Amino acid sequence: MRRCIATGQTGSPEGFVRFVLSPDAVVTPDFSGKLPGRGAWVSASAEALGAAVKQRAFARSFKDDAKVPDGLGAQVEAGLAKAALSTLGLGRRRGDVVIGFEKVRAALKDGKVAVLISARDGAADGVRKLQALARGVTQIALFDADELSAALGRDHVIHAAVVGGAAAQRFLRAAARLEGFRAPSDGAH
Secondary structure (H helix, E strand, O other), X not given: OEEOOOOOOEEOHHHEEEEEEOOOOEEEEEOOOOOXXXXXEEEOOHHHHHHXXXXXXXXXXXXXXXXXXXXXXXXXXXXXXXXXXXXXXXXXXXXXEEEOHXXXXXXXXXXXXXXXXXXXXXXXXXXXXXXXXXXXXXXXXXXXXXXXXXXXXXXXOOEEEEEOHHHHHHHHHHHHHHHOOOOOOOOOX
């Protein structure tokens, strides 16, 4: 169990972002949870991070004069996005990710999809068609086409789906942390 230094909320580590102090006393996000030193945990949301900075909760938690860098929220969002997308890319290399409208539609019809991923900037018509087939399937719309394309090694990726239990769970954990920093579109997560 972890406790947020800003809100006091408790929960499992998957719902939090860990921060450590660098040797020069700068607050640094620890996305892997493996950096040395005492950790301070903040709920995975932009609001909680903003509250921690405003309340000087990092200095209290580290019992030191912690310097918070400008743009820490953007740094955390970028790091969480990178972590989620690398999990997705690894799933693709393992064969657990299907890419493209037709392949995703076929996987949805076969009932193999655990997570449907649609680019935020994808055409509404195609997204809507797949969402209609994806009843009961977790839907994610946190990334734009360029991000998905880079992570999956293809050009102009709008639709993707994760099949398989372990890959889907890893991706969902990473995406849930990012969701607090990015607004989803079209009612999807």
